[in-house]
Amino acid sequence: MATAPTAEEQIEKLREDIRHHEYLYYVLDAPEITDAQYDAIMNTLKKLEAEHPNLITSDSPTQRVGGKPREGFAKVAHSRPMLSLDNAYNEEELRAWDQRVRAGLPASDTVQYVCELKLDGLSMALQYSPGANGTSQLERGLTRGDGTTGEDVTTNVRTIRSVPLSVSTKKLSAAKLPASFEVRGEVVLPQAAFLKMNEERVAQGMAPAANPRNAAAGTIRTLEPNIVAQRRLDLYGYFLLREGETFLPSHSQTLDALKTSGFRVNPHTKTVKTIDGVLDFITKAEPLRETLGYEIDGVVIKVDSTAQQRRLGFTGKAPRWAIAYKFAARAAVTRLEDVHFQVGRTGKVTPVAVLVPVLIGGTTVTRATLHNADEIARLGVKIGDFVQVERGGDVIPKIVEVVEDKQHPRGKTEIVFPAVCPICGSELMRVEGEVDWRCVNNSCPARVREELLHWAARSVMNIEGLGDAMVAQLLGQSASFNGDTEAVTEEGAPIATRKPVIHTIADLYRLKREDLLGLERVGEKTADALLGQIDRSKNAGLARVLLGLGIRFVGERTGQLLAQHFGSMKALREASAEELEAVNEVGPKVAQAIVEFFAVEKNLQLIDDLESLGLNMTAEKKVVGTTLEGLTFVLTGTLPDLTRDEAKEKIEAAGGKVSGSVSKKTSFVVAGEDAGSKLDKAQALGVKVLDEAGLLELLKG
Template sequence: MRIFIILPMPSALTPDQEIQELRDQLRHHEYLYYVDDAPELTDAQYDALMNRLKKLEEKHPELVTTDSPSQRVGGKPKDGFAKMPHSRPMLSLDNAYNEEELRAWDQRVREALPSSEAVRYVCELKLDGLSLALHYVPGAHGSSHLERGLTRGDGSIGEDVTSNVRTIRSVPLSVSAAKLKAVGLPQSFEVRGEVVLPQAAFVKMNEEREAAGMAAAANPRNAAAGTIRTLEPNIVAQRRLDFYAYFLLKDGEFLLPQQSTTLEALRTSGFRVNKYAKALKSIDEVVKFIADAEPLRDSLGYEIDGVVIKVDATAQQKRLGFTGKAPRWAIAYKFAARAGITKLEGVLFQVGRTGKVTPVAALTPVLIGGTTVSRATLHNADEIARLGVRIGDFVSVERGGDVIPKIVEVVEDKTHLRGTKEIVFPENCPVCSSELQKIEGEVDWRCVNNSCPARVREELLHWSARGVMNIEGLGDAMVAQLLGQSAELGGDAEVVTEEGAPVVTRKALIRTIGDLYRLKRDDLLSLERVGEKTADALLAEIERSKRAGLARVLLGLGIRFVGERTAQLLAAHFGSMDELMSATAEQLEAVNEVGPKVSQAIVEFFAVEKNVELVKDLASQGLEMTAEKRVTTSTLEGLTFVLTGTLPNLTRELAKEKIESAGGRVSGSVSKKTNYLVAGEEAGSKLDKATSLGVAVLDEAGLLELLG
């Protein structure tokens, strides 16, 4: 063990040299303490070094640099957090919940790559926190220093939380030239990883909150997310967040040829990398890694909810590509849900954006897997009948990943007696009293009153959400005030029975989404706890949202079955809202991935005069409702293609786009319905299957000739 004895610095050192010596020592000990978990100094010794550095920097302010260990905690942002685009989208992952789904993913990966290629995987624990992107730029003497830290945001645009990221001790403020050289990193690079709040820090934080008369945080992930967006860096520093790195990028591209070498390079560069990561040769080894990892959950000191599996080779990752929302070369295996037993105290009835009425169980709070659960979904009236559940029953509740906790079964034994009060599903909307209706063939009851305050509220929250119009500051409490409802309606977004029904407390400032764009500064200043900065910031966000484009507007309108991917396809096909609104069901179904169910929902939506009036109102307020129209032909109409191998000039994504633009369809697997297999170099088993089925095979030149 290296022992540091704190002695006066030699007088021969200049102030500059002494400061640099102290900084090097502090960085070394920060790494040992916060990254390696192997401290060599006591807290008192470390503090003595830090105090000496601070005194020297006070005497020589001209020598202070942003990457000095003394500068971790700075001033708070003046105007909140600015938004900035990511170098490449920060996508979510598809999930597997059992071995069968995991092996099916492995098969898809292998079928999409040449059969001659070996596929290796890297397994990493799936930390239950929030993603960050850290940008480093050239510093002094060939080093790099932290320039910016961005949250995931909506995946495309994140928030600049640099002032808070700097307080996280496991985030290096600088990386020395020697470390960069050791792993071959340029001075400008990007690191992505996960921020977590350790369980011990979470418990301490909740104890402090309860002592101050504040509500305890629900779970470490939510607490970490709230902490990183706090406008007080001092508070962030006290929370002791941790950062675990897992990606290295340069200008949006992965720097190294394997994920396994990336993790090692990050570790060598001074970043904290989770020690439970391993390169594996087969899916059988992956299954064993998962089996070994799950029992670790309660002993790690931080929350995990699964294992992330990635294809190791970045060249293979590029060929596998992405779906609309996730990479094909990675998947998250989610651990089995944790369960607990608690009492059903009552049932609330929540009215959603589409009018769907959902029963929500009010439970005696119970701790399940580190999270306090007091609400669980009962789904619908049929589920209540299937469970045979009554108010007062003891029930088994499961919580898995991001899924809303659900009641699995009623518990009945000598210590858990049955309740006596039946749950009666309402015949009328619990908010506006309109008669509920049930569509034939569906299990859900709906409020069909388009002006129902609960529906309007949920529509506004959906419209403002990240990934839709992304209007920062338009959350539960603000929407409740704008609608003239009690602020108590904010938070859980629940509409309940008469014991807690929303109360209109003042005149509503808005009644529709269109009214958002007519809000004035004085309107907002008339609301409780809204000052000039808050009002100006919200108005700026609302104005910025006008430029979100056609796909986001379509998504924001909340048309049933129209998600992000479908909205993008519709926008690219029609190019304008006017063309889309006038389209017939047949014309809509000409769009790739749009079937009868989706087309019917779109036609029915625009058949409602209120919806047409809303679109016209939004257009009159200046919202952009156009998109770059993808020119399509019917050259390949009705033909199905499968792509395999590496084409000489076209990427798989570009080839797919060209086929779809010509009216063709691209499938992932070869069958008797396949018309053409487009095969490049190192075509694998798909070529063999196509040959056996008599499917025509094209090379790139043949495809381009077919396209004309």
């Protein structure tokens, strides 16, 4: 009779299974199980580790997110400088580099090049050292810094799912890696994650990030690992070092070893024997930048042979055996012909520059954002000016400066920001301290259109088929409505091209087949598919409905927290500002915005209509105790047994609230080893300080 596996054996088997599925999902993009099945395995492991805390190891999949750095990030010297690359911008410069490479090697040598996409992210060095059971474990993650010294961002690097926390003996052997090694690679923020992040920032009243590269760099230096984990960064490896030196015979073998040992390597690489082969790779790579889902800005070419790399050596700042071919810049100079003003779903009026068409990054650009009235004043831009336009990071093209020289004379027509809404004629308002002017008319046709598009978005109610053209037809508007002069009358009223089929979000759920069949290019199949999508969206749940309603400052995360806390729309709309502030991560500003939203009769009517039409306005309420109700905690330092997340989870489960900063409103500061300035501030303010034992005692009530 077989003996039952020990707890240690069960835990190790679960860890192996999770690492295998994380590798399939985050590295190979080929998952074998559903998210629910993965969560079930992870929850089983968490439960077993909680029952046997002495068996928890730093490389366990449950330990990806830990406490945040004490005070900023420590500076650490690199094992070998992280140098930049020389650049080539055309075929002539690339061929000249090829000649220099061949001249630096014996005439009898055959040269091979490895071509890789130049990812537009930030460089990272990952150091691995011997761990338990013959594995190599992630010891440190360093940013490039100044090339000689980087910042230790290990806590945040651990949250990147494509970074292995440990490499097994089996993989080390297969990849011919030593127990101590270093991986260098590029951290990128996928465009989908970037767009989602910006949607949340805008919903919370924050300015959107400029591009994925800046967002990735800012994310990796965030002092909150939970935020880093939510951003879904990726890392692609491209170098292997041992004691600061490359050690495999060729770069192509290095890439193979990285893949074998479980690291993500960009699939778009090729080994070629001539500079013509390099140029062919570049020609095929440039069009990819619009379809990859992450940013690239060129191609990196490296001599394949490690021995040849050593012979060629380095200049003062770059290797002679590698070069970066940079794609044409996503910027161009063109003339500003006019400025139109668009109205968003929150009423925000955005000036949009109408440009003489110009090709930027393979796309013809005819529009660019001018952001707001203050930005127009800062640029000093006029209609008729020649302007430099940038397009990068899959964000809306923007004007970065006015170009003035003999070939580019200045324009003469001032840009006048409107005093009334360009669509409905309502007076525009600007809240003190804000830069945006807004139309406050909730019935403004432009706002209704943008509200419908937001409601149908994939991240909200996910109604496929309800895009710009369909929404325009349903509202009886022209496709060019909202921001183009031909779409409105002299008085600013919208020009209807047909009788509206709907007027509000609720009317979507009243649509009938015959309503849609009367629209252009809508047949029975299209009508039935759209109605099916609309009907399916009724079950999206309370969190999605809250996001769809467009309550100011309520993004995806806040919507989920509100839904879990209140459990129903009825309970939420009856909540006071004080009750709302009791929800984690909901401060006075957000609470006030929610109260103001539910004070508007039109908003309440819309919610009532949606509920009567069958939309699910409930959520599974998170069961929260009352032991710590009304108390606010701040965590600092390293606790003996609990991770920061575990302590936070226990406090919130008992009805308490966890804050990131100490103030007079803080009830307790829970301090562990190496507690920083938060402990000093707590003592200065007279806030009570607890250790882990004190917290656990308090949790018992």
